[in-house]
Amino acid sequence: MPPAIQQPPVPPPFRGHDALRASLGRALDRDALPATVLIHGTPGCGKQSLALWLARARLCTGGADRPCDRCGSCRLALRLEHPDIHWYFPLPRPRRVHGPARLAEALEAARHERLAEFRRQPLRAEGSDEVKGIYLAAVVTLRHQAHKRPAMSDEQFFVVGDAEHLVPQEASPEAANALLKLLEEPPDGTRFILTSGKPGSLLDTVRSRALPIHLPPLPTKEVAGFLEEHCGADREAARSAAVLSQGSIGAALGHLDREGFHADQRSSALDLLRIATGGKRAEAFKAALKCGPAGARGLLDLLGALQLWIRDLGAAGLGQDQRVINADELPYLRDTAGRLKLTPERVARAVDHVERARMLALGNVNPQLFVGTLLLELEETLNKVV
Numbered sequence: 001m002p003p004a005i006q007q008p009p010v011p012p013p014f015r016g017h018d019a020l021r022a023s024l025g026r027a028l029d030r031d032a033l034p035a036t037v038l039i040h041g042t043p044g045c046g047k048q049s050l051a052l053w054l055a056r057a058r059l060c061t062g063g064a065d066r067p068c069d070r071c072g073s074c075r076l077a078l079r080l081e082h083p084d085i086h087w088y089f090p091l092p093r094p095r096r097v098h099g100p101a102r103l104a105e106a107l108e109a110a111r112h113e114r115l116a117e118f119r120r121q122p123l124r125a126e127g128s129d130e131v132k133g134i135y136l137a138a139v140v141t142l143r144h145q146a147h148k149r150p151a152m153s154d155e156q157f158f159v160v161g162d163a164e165h166l167v168p169q170e171a172s173p174e175a176a177n178a179l180l181k182l183l184e185e186p187p188d189g190t191r192f193i194l195t196s197g198k199p200g201s202l203l204d205t206v207r208s209r210a211l212p213i214h215l216p217p218l219p220t221k222e223v224a225g226f227l228e229e230h231c232g233a234d235r236e237a238a239r240s241a242a243v244l245s246q247g248s249i250g251a252a253l254g255h256l257d258r259e260g261f262h263a264d265q266r267s268s269a270l271d272l273l274r275i276a277t278g279g280k281r282a283e284a285f286k287a288a289l290k291c292g293p294a295g296a297r298g299l300l301d302l303l304g305a306l307q308l309w310i311r312d313l314g315a316a317g318l319g320q321d322q323r324v325i326n327a328d329e330l331p332y333l334r335d336t337a338g339r340l341k342l343t344p345e346r347v348a349r350a351v352d353h354v355e356r357a358r359m360l361a362l363g364n365v366n367p368q369l370f371v372g373t374l375l376l377e378l379e380e381t382l383n384k385v386v
């Protein structure tokens, strides 16, 4: 899917979180940052950008204000070409590749391809329904690199984005364990920055090795400002995408593109809400059948969007319009909440149903079966007039 987001000529500077970055900068200067850190926060809030910023700051050879973004090291880092910054992230498993060596090669080729894409299009929307993993073969490549000397600096960085994907579909923790061994005895001059939107899904042993750094969502104003400044969005579109994003530039980019993934998930989730509140059971089964039989992990974003709609329904029912995120559908939300005589307790229960479904989706469940069950549970909870 070609992104409709207007791309800036140079990667935009990291935005926001000034206080956090200042304190990280001081820790780097004092050499007080441990070899492994874990940046966690909501999806798309800029964890991997912060990780790359941190690596750039440490390796910067410019003046006092690091990263200077001008020295040779910074320029290489900004182009994602720094030989001592190695960025790993979840990738779809290459098809028709057999044997560990071949798989490692194919994953490395796919990673470089993705890096080239990031270079061409530094702004990208968070989220997709691809099933991805950080496979053992990729960790073996990483480990091999970690035992080499840095190419041009005193240190080398390994950024592992969305590290919860270290535990792949098959629920085999071998990739995470292979990384754990490296974290337990990091080679000299090697630093690791893991990022995760779901730190609870990481192995405890991996989590306990890392200094946790929480990256909070950005204020809506900051996100809107970014979209106007770097994506050429007009004020109204920027504001509305920023509100929907709940403080995540990655998600806001997804909402900015009305044909894009986020817009699509939002409208599919609204369809599910309409079914759950419409009282027509046959519709629930039809909707469930539309879910492909592929892994249910692809449904995580959809379920997240559905939770948001249910929360909005609750807020609209209580007359708290200013808390409604999907503000363009306020009249529908108000009417529906009124018709169902919704109480906060029932809204909370419905949100819980979806939360449980999200946990299930992380495992190996049949999406058709589980969307059908979820819709029936929601129907019972939301439609029951006490």
Ligand SMILES: [Zn+2]
Pocket: 059, 060, 061, 062, 063, 067, 068, 069, 070, 071, 072, 073, 074, 075
């Ligand atoms: Zn620099």
